[in-house]
Amino acid sequence: MSSQHQSFQAEVRQLLEIVIHSLYTDKDIFVRELVSNASDALEKLKVTQLTEKDLFQADREAQIEITTNEEARTLTIRDSGIGMTREELVKNLGTIAHSGTKAFLKNLQEKGSQSGGLIGQFGVGFYSVFMVAERVEVFTHSWRNDSPGLCWSSDGQEGYEITEAEADRGAKIVIYLKEEHANFAKEYAVKDLITRYSNFTSFPILLNGERVNKVDAIWLKDKKDCTQEEYEEFYRFIGKAWDKPRFTMHFTSDAPLDIHALLFLPEENPERFGFGSTQPGVALYCKRVMIDPNPEGLLPEWLRFLRGVIDSADLPLNISRESMQDSALVKKLGTVVTKRLLKFLEKQAIDDPEAYRSFYLAFSRYLKEGLVSSHEHRESLASLLRFESSLEDEGTLSSFDDYIARMKEGQKEIYYLAGSARSVIESGPYIEAFKARGIEVAYFTEPVDTFLFDSLSEFKEKKFIRADQADIELEDTTQEGESLSEAETSALSTWWTEVLEGSIKEVKSGKRLVGSPVVALVPEDSPNAQMRSMMKAMGQEVPAITPVLEINTRHPLVKKLSALREQNPEVAGLVARQLSDQALLSAGLVEHPQELAIRMNAILEKLLWFLDFRLFRISLAK
Numbered sequence: 001m002s003s004q005h006q007s008f009q010a011e012v013r014q015l016l017e018i019v020i021h022s023l024y025t026d027k028d029i030f031v032r033e034l035v036s037n038a039s040d041a042l043e044k045l046k047v048t049q050l051t052e053k054d055l056f057q058a059d060r061e062a063q064i065e066i067t068t069n070e071e072a073r074t075l076t077i078r079d080s081g082i083g084m085t086r087e088e089l090v091k092n093l094g095t096i097a098h099s100g101t102k103a104f105l106k107n108l109q110e111k112g113s114q115s116g117g118l119i120g121q122f123g124v125g126f127y128s129v130f131m132v133a134e135r136v137e138v139f140t141h142s143w144r145n146d147s148p149g150l151c152w153s154s155d156g157q158e159g160y161e162i163t164e165a166e167a168d169r170g171a172k173i174v175i176y177l178k179e180e181h182a183n184f185a186k187e188y189a190v191k192d193l194i195t196r197y198s199n200f201t202s203f204p205i206l207l208n209g210e211r212v213n214k215v216d217a218i219w220l221k222d223k224k225d226c227t228q229e230e231y232e233e234f235y236r237f238i239g240k241a242w243d244k245p246r247f248t249m250h251f252t253s254d255a256p257l258d259i260h261a262l263l264f265l266p267e268e269n270p271e272r273f274g275f276g277s278t279q280p281g282v283a284l285y286c287k288r289v290m291i292d293p294n295p296e297g298l299l300p301e302w303l304r305f306l307r308g309v310i311d312s313a314d315l316p317l318n319i320s321r322e323s324m325q326d327s328a329l330v331k332k333l334g335t336v337v338t339k340r341l342l343k344f345l346e347k348q349a350i351d352d353p354e355a356y357r358s359f360y361l362a363f364s365r366y367l368k369e370g371l372v373s374s375h376e377h378r379e380s381l382a383s384l385l386r387f388e389s390s391l392e393d394e395g396t397l398s399s400f401d402d403y404i405a406r407m408k409e410g411q412k413e414i415y416y417l418a419g420s421a422r423s424v425i426e427s428g429p430y431i432e433a434f435k436a437r438g439i440e441v442a443y444f445t446e447p448v449d450t451f452l453f454d455s456l457s458e459f460k461e462k463k464f465i466r467a468d469q470a471d472i473e474l475e476d477t478t479q480e481g482e483s484l485s486e487a488e489t490s491a492l493s494t495w496w497t498e499v500l501e502g503s504i505k506e507v508k509s510g511k512r513l514v515g516s517p518v519v520a521l522v523p524e525d526s527p528n529a530q531m532r533s534m535m536k537a538m539g540q541e542v543p544a545i546t547p548v549l550e551i552n553t554r555h556p557l558v559k560k561l562s563a564l565r566e567q568n569p570e571v572a573g574l575v576a577r578q579l580s581d582q583a584l585l586s587a588g589l590v591e592h593p594q595e596l597a598i599r600m601n602a603i604l605e606k607l608l609w610f611l612d613f614r615l616f617r618i619s620l621a622k
């Protein structure tokens with residue numbers, strides 16, 4: 001038998017030096033690297049089998065066998081894959097063929113050992129075993145019949161030795177562990193690593209004779225070959241869940257990136273019960289090998305309720321968690337998948353509105369969080385929003401597209417109101433003007449809605465307008481009743497503004513009101529009542545507000561007040577202030593309601609006195 005002693009290529013020595021001393025803090029990644037190599041070798045054999053008939057040990061089962069031996073302090077990983085010839089051994093395990101690894105080394109030489117952030121982005125693959133091994137033996141036989149069985153062995157220092165040896169087809173890697181890494185010879189430790197990182201390897205993995213990977217890489221299968229039961233089983237596995245997925249999205253793309261994604265939208269919103277923010281749950285894989293189970297920078301944070309897998313062959317296997325967040329490739333992957341998901345949801349909303357409605361009721365706040373936190377998918381997210389509205393019955397949800405389809409001729413804007421509930425909005429002072437004109441108002445009743453329209457100013461070129469804003473011009477309506485004359489109105493407004501002594505910006509007549517005498521309107525740049533209470537709850541300083549009062553000059557109270565202000569300025573002043581405060585109260589803008597009660601008592605006192613007086617006069621007359 002010929003034995004061959006060879007030195008490692010200078011670059012390999014350099015690489016080993018780094019790998020052994022500093023490269024990874026997670027030593028256990030070598031298991032993932034070797035299992036991934038084994039799986040690749042089996043995959044390559046499958047391809048070779050298509051054209052080559054004369055295979056060495058043609059009948060061997062395609063699988064990966066792992067054995068641990070605590071006593072001998074060894075870990076053995078064996079595959080029945082393609083194997084290596086002598087030349088291949090020299091080239092693959094003695095030099096650095098990998099361009100990525102070369103680039104890594106070059107970078108390291110240029111920037112010194114400070115290029116910490118880049119470390120881990122490049123595949124050092126097989127060599128990572130020397131982080132834990134004092135010696136490694138690779139027994140291998142190529143698929144080629146005419147090649148001998150070989151044993152490559154090395155301590156990862158200067159070089160390696162290749163001798164002829166008994167070997168089955170494929171590769172058997174025997175790892176003699178360093179004393180301090182004896183843990184990797186323990187079955188439970190290795191089992192844990194395999195279920196964590198390599199559970200979806202598409203070939204069976206046997207650990208000490210027992211199959212440990214239970215689940216196929218179902219996301220790589222063709223959609224039409226997957227059953228609903230399989231999806232559900234996988235969802236429960238990957239999502240550590242007990243329920244069924246609400247929606248399942250399975251897609252494959254080649255361009256602009258190679259992507260196999262299987263995403264699940266759960267039945268339950270995990271944050272609904274106040275358990276706090278959930279961890280992102282879409283694992284990142286590269287060709288069946290897990291890179292990160294909870295990658296933070298992959299999908300936007302508001303998609304943290306999703307569960308599933310994104311697998312992309314375009315990713316470098318060794319991309320580290322730290323570098324992941326800065327990787328342009330990972331960002332692009334995230335963007336492509338997010339776009340697909342939003343399209344998927346739009347389609348669900350059309351195909352099965354009931355299912356979408358139920359999803360929306362449980363998960364709307366995530367979509368809204370997405371809208372508030374970034375501009376990236378604004379239009380698609382906005383089209384997924386649903387709301388109740390003044391033109392629809394309670395419980396019916398509409399979209400902005402529905403709203404636009406129902407818009408009156410000539411209407412250019414989308415009107416909305418935010419409040420704590422539909423009943424609160426409807427009993428408020430702002431709706432009647434819109435109802436009288438048949439203009440729809442969209443109702444938003446979740447706390448987050450207060451901030452929604454800070455980020456959302458228009459949809460399909462229609463501006464969003466808050467219906468309590470002071471500067472809305474509504475068209476005239478035909479209304480019953482005589483109105484005050486222009487001169488009377490102007491005099492009343494001036495007087496009323498004076499009475500209120502600066503607490504109100506101005507009192508003016510307007511066309512909004514039908515049944516109410518007065519309404520308080522919020523200047524466009526001021527936070528409205530809902531925002532103010534949110535700001536207060538968050539301990540923020542709430543800016544002072546000087547609303548505009550709009551009066552209804554057809555309303556009997558206003559007309560009487562106009563007359564009373566000359567006959568009895570004192571009582572008129574009380575009434576004017578009371579009407580103003582009531583308008584502020586129904587707009588949710590009153591800070592001290594006690595004053596209102598005190599003034600109301602004063603007014604009632606006057607009223608009763610007046611009634612007494614009248615009764616007295618009547619009795620005198622009798």
Ligand code: ADP
Nearest residue numbers: 037038041081083084092123124125126127171
């Ligand atoms: P990578 O897998 O990223 O190419 P590695 O350093 O892990 O880098 O492996 C180098 C090469 O060694 C592989 O490309 C492959 O050709 C060969 N190799 C490694 N492990 C095996 C194996 N179990 N069977 C056959 N060939 C292998």
